[in-house]
Amino acid sequence: MPNNPASSAPVVIFDNVSLRYGETVALDQVSFQVNAGQTWVFLGEAGSGKTQMCKVMMGLVRPDSGRVVIFGDEISSKGEREMFAVRAKIGMLFQESALFDSMTIEENVAYPLENQPVRHCGPEQIHDRVVEALRFVELEKTLDKVPSELSGGMRRRVGIARATVTQPPLAIYDSPTAGLDPITANNIMAFIAKQRDLKGTTSIIVSHRYQDGVLMANYYYDEAQGRLIAATGERLASVHTTFVVMQAGRIVFVGPQTELEASTDPYVSKFGRR
Amino acid sequence: MLDLLKPSFLEFQEFFYLAGRALKNIFRKPHYWDDVLLQMDVIGVGSLPIVSLIGAFSGIVMALQMSRAVAQYGASSQTGTFVAIVLVRELGPVLTALLVAGRNASGIASEIGSMKVTDQIDAMRALGTDPNQKLVTPRMLALAFVLPLLTIIADFVGLCGGFLIGKYRLNISAAQYWNSAQQALVWNDVAQGLLKPFLFSFVISLVGCFYGIRTTGGTQGVGRSTTEAVVVSSVWVFILDVFVTQIFVNM
Ligand SMILES: Nc1ncnc2c1ncn2[C@@H]1O[C@H](COP(=O)(O)OP(=O)(O)OP(=O)(O)O)[C@@H](O)[C@H]1O
Ligand SMILES: [Mg+2]
Numbered sequence: 076m077p078n079n080p081a082s083s084a085p086v087v088i089f090d091n092v093s094l095r096y097g098e099t100v101a102l103d104q105v106s107f108q109v110n111a112g113q114t115w116v117f118l119g120e121a122g123s124g125k126t127q128m129c130k131v132m133m134g135l136v137r138p139d140s141g142r143v144v145i146f147g148d149e150i151s152s153k154g155e156r157e158m159f160a161v162r163a164k165i166g167m168l169f170q171e172s173a174l175f176d177s178m179t180i181e182e183n184v185a186y187p188l189e190n191q192p193v194r195h196c197g198p199e200q201i202h203d204r205v206v207e208a209l210r211f212v213e214l215e216k217t218l219d220k221v222p223s224e225l226s227g228g229m230r231r232r233v234g235i236a237r238a239t240v241t242q243p244p245l246a247i248y249d250s251p252t253a254g255l256d257p258i259t260a261n262n263i264m265a266f267i268a269k270q271r272d273l274k275g276t277t278s279i280i281v282s283h284r285y286q287d288g289v290l291m292a293n294y295y296y297d298e299a300q301g302r303l304i305a306a307t308g309e310r311l312a313s314v315h316t317t318f319v320v321m322q323a324g325r326i327v328f329v330g331p332q333t334e335l336e337a338s339t340d341p342y343v344s345k346f347g348r349r
Numbered sequence: 350m351l352d353l354l355k356p357s358f359l360e361f362q363e364f365f366y367l368a369g370r371a372l373k374n375i376f377r378k379p380h381y382w383d384d385v386l387l388q389m390d391v392i393g394v395g396s397l398p399i400v401s402l403i404g405a406f407s408g409i410v411m412a413l414q415m416s417r418a419v420a421q422y423g424a425s426s427q428t429g430t431f432v433a434i435v436l437v438r439e440l441g442p443v444l445t446a447l448l449v450a451g452r453n454a455s456g457i458a459s460e461i462g463s464m465k466v467t468d469q470i471d472a473m474r475a476l477g478t479d480p481n482q483k484l485v486t487p488r489m490l491a492l493a494f495v496l497p498l499l500t501i502i503a504d505f506v507g508l509c510g511g512f513l514i515g516k517y518r519l520n521i522s523a524a525q526y527w528n529s530a531q532q533a534l535v536w537n538d539v540a541q542g543l544l545k546p547f548l549f550s551f552v553i554s555l556v557g558c559f560y561g562i563r564t565t566g567g568t569q570g571v572g573r574s575t576t577e578a579v580v581v582s583s584v585w586v587f588i589l590d591v592f593v594t595q596i597f598v599n600m
Contacts, residue, residue, distance in 0.1 A: 135471045159477050167475050173468035190379075191477030237476070 083111035085144070086245050086277045087132060092141030094127055094324070101127040102138065103324040109279065111244070114271060114314065116288035117281045118346040119321030125281040126170055128321070129249045132279070133167050134158040145245075163193040166238030166246040166276075170253065172230040174222040174237070181218040184208055184237045195241045208240035209233070212266050228259040232266065239270050246270065247279045252287055260284065265303050269296040272314070285349055292316035292332050320346050367485065367562070368555050374479070374486040381487050388491035392453050396499055399452065400445055404503030407440050408432060408510030416519050425519050429530035432511035437538050438597075441504040442545035443590055446553065449496060450582040454557035457488055458578035461561025462571040470562065485558040489551060496550035497543050504542065541597040548593065549586050556582040 087109040094102040101124045109115050117125050130136040131143060134150045143151050145161050153161070174183050184205045188195050196204055209215040212232035222230055231251055238246055248267055252260035264287050271278045272295045280291060294303040295314050306314045318335045320328035320343045328335065328343045335347040415431045461484055464470050473480050508530055515521040560578040564570045 130471065133475055135474055155474070155479065158474075162475055163477060165475075167472075169468045169472055169475075171467060173472040175464075175469055175472070176467075187476040193477075 083113075084147075085109070086111050086113075086146060087279070088142070088144040089128075089132075090142040090144070092131060092138045092143060094124075094131060094136065094138045100124075100324045102131065105141070105324070105326055107319065107326065107329060109277060109317075111277055112275055112313075114278045114291050114316040115280070115319060116291060116316055117279070117319045117321060118283070118285065118288065121283075122323075123321040124324040125321055126249055127324075129167065129247050129279070129281060132247060133165055134161060159192050163187075163191045163195075163241065164243050164245060166241065166243040168231070168234045168238045168246075168248045168251055170249040170281075172222075172227075172234040174230055174233055176222045178221070179218065180209070180214070180220050180222070180225070180233055181205055183222070183233060184240050187237065187241050191241065204240055205236075208236040211239070211269070212236050228255050228263065231255070231263055235263070235266055235270070239274075239276070242274055243276070245277045245279070247281075249281045250283065251280065252282060252284055260287070261290070264290050265296070267291070268294060268303055268314075272296040273298060285346055288316060288318055289332065289349065292318075318347075363563070364555070364559050367481065367559055368551070370481045371485040371489050371555065371558070374482040375490065377482070379482070381483055384483065384487035385490050388488050389495050391456075392449065392488075392491055393495035393499065396449055396452055396495075397502070400448055400499045400503050401506045403444055403448055404441065404506035405510040407444055407503075408436060408507030408512075409514055411435055411440070411507070412511035412514035413518070416514065426521055426525055427529055428511065428515050428519060428521060429508075429526040429528070430533040433508060433530035433533045434538065436507045436511075437504050437534055437542040439590075439594070441500050441507060442542060442549065443586065445500045445503045446496065446546060446549035446586045447583055449492075449499065450549075450553045450586060451579055453492070454553045454578045454582040455575045457554065457557030458561040458564075459571055459575045461558060462564035462574045463568075465562060465564045466567050466570060480562070485555070485562075488558060489554045492550040492554040493547060496546040496553070500542065500546040537597060537600060541593060545590065545593055548589055552585045552589060553582045556585065 085108050089105050089107050092102055092105045105128065117128065119125055127136060131138050132145070134153065138151060141151070142149060146164055148161055150158065150161055175186065185201050188201045188204060206215055206218070209218065212235055214229060214232050214236065217225065217229070222233070225233065235248070235251070251263050251267060255263065267278065267280065268291060270276050278291070280287060282288065290303070292314060293306055295306045295310050297304045316332065318328070318330060318332060319326055320335070322342055328338060328340070335343070338344045338347055411432050412428055415428055416425060419425055419427055419431065470480050473483060512523070512526050515526045516523065557578045560574040560581070564574040
């Protein structure tokens with residue numbers, strides 16, 4: 076479903092968001108706006124504040140100052156209980172997957188369906204939804220396993236299934252490819268692109284790898300062929316990806332791939348090379 | 350000096366905030382009864398063997414110690430009285446609480462602490478659950494129910510241990526031992542013998558959860574929280590014991 080990202084409604088607004096841990100500045104006056112259907116890729120060195128940015132977006136960490144608006148709701152002032160309704164619209168893959176290791180894969184993926192105050196489906200449909208989400212990441216055979224029995228790449232895929240089982244309109248993927256070999260990493264990115272292109276999910280991707288962004292910006296998932304295909308013409312607009320580079324909690328670059336690759340800033344250009 | 354007190358004052362405040370939320374959650378939906386039952390099994394059934402064992406030994410040792418002391422007054426037949434009073438009022442509740450603190454305050458702190466450092470606590474919040482309601486309240490309820498029961502069992506096994514010594518070393522008849530034990534216990538003893546473990550249970554579960562949830566700094570941090578949870582909950586068991594005993598002694 077090709078979207079026209081330019082004209083759609085704002086999904087995420089960060090307005091001068093700052094976050095400090097004692098002396099450490101995790102986020103420094105961060106401002107940006109993500110609209111429905113868009114893809115945003117956040118790059119930056121270790122400790123530049125990418126994970127904290129994701130957690131602020133999810134309402135898990137309260138910023139010290141600034142405004143965060145998600146689907147038109149200002150969340151910076153909301154209480155924990157009010158946040159559940161907002162979080163139900165966001166799927167999040169945590170950096171280390173954060174699967175519940177006391178539960179089976181099936182219970183992990185079923186968790187948001189069973190626990191979110193917003194009802195996504197009837198109790199009798201939960202099993203089917205879980206199997207469907209796991210089939211999406213090609214892991215439907217691992218239902219009864221526990222996370223410790225899976226490889227790192229498989230855990231990421233379960234994490235993606237758990238984040239997207241409710242079909243949230245916004246998905247945040249924190250470092251989905253970190254620590255994986257290139258082939259596994261590409262597979263994971265293919266699932267993320269598939270989710271975006273088949274379900275129209277607004278996607279926020281944090282990564283160390285520029286290739287991940289390039290893939291999101293230039294390929295789309297073709298349902299008929301069941302694989303990623305280089306986007307051309309009108310398709311290119313639907314996969315249009317905005318790149319952000321962060322340094323020490325600040326946004327030092329925002330723009331499309333061409334601009335990132337043309338950047339002469341020594342820090343920024345480091346991230347625009349394959 | 351004031352600067353030294355400030356962090357511990359903040360810690361207290363945080364602790365009571367957590368405890369208050371956990372208590373409030375008893376009356377709020379959703380209720381995770383499955384987790385309560387699971388914790389009862391983990392804490393109650395899991396602690397049963399060690400609690401019985403220590404209960405038996407403390408009864409035996411006490412009967413042996415008492416037998417010499419009371420023999421001086423020619424009151425060997427009253428061994429049951431002494432064992433019952435000391436066990437039910439004091440040793441049963443405190444020993445059981447210390448064992449469970451060592452076994453389960455640490456277990457709770459390390460389990461929740463590892464969940465914290467691997468982002469599972471945040472994942473819970475992200476996926477629609479309040480970690481306090483899902484993790485703290487069930488453990489608190491389970492322990493409040495299970496610790497008095499474990500104490501009763503420890504008391505009973507201890508009395509039986511005392512009985513073995515009475516019968517085979519001091520030649521006290523069964524009727525004599527159990528009668529003197531039964532007569533020794535008035536409602537005051539039983540009340541404090543049950544109130545104590547009930548109060549201790551909150552110290553153990555909440556301190557365990559508190560140190561678990563505030564864990565930072567990876568695997569090392571989990572180890573640190575675990576140790577702190579055991580030390581702090583054990584100390585507070587003793588402090589609380591002094592207060593409760595003081596109240597009952599004055600009654
Ligand atoms: N709980 C915390 N206490 C203190 N400092 C923290 C805490 N969490 C994050 N920080 C600091 O905030 C900064 C941003 O961290 P963040 O995890 O967002 O980095 P990141 O860009 O995700 O790094 P990586 O690529 O390694 O995942 C870091 O300097 C980090 O040390
Ligand atoms: Mg990170």
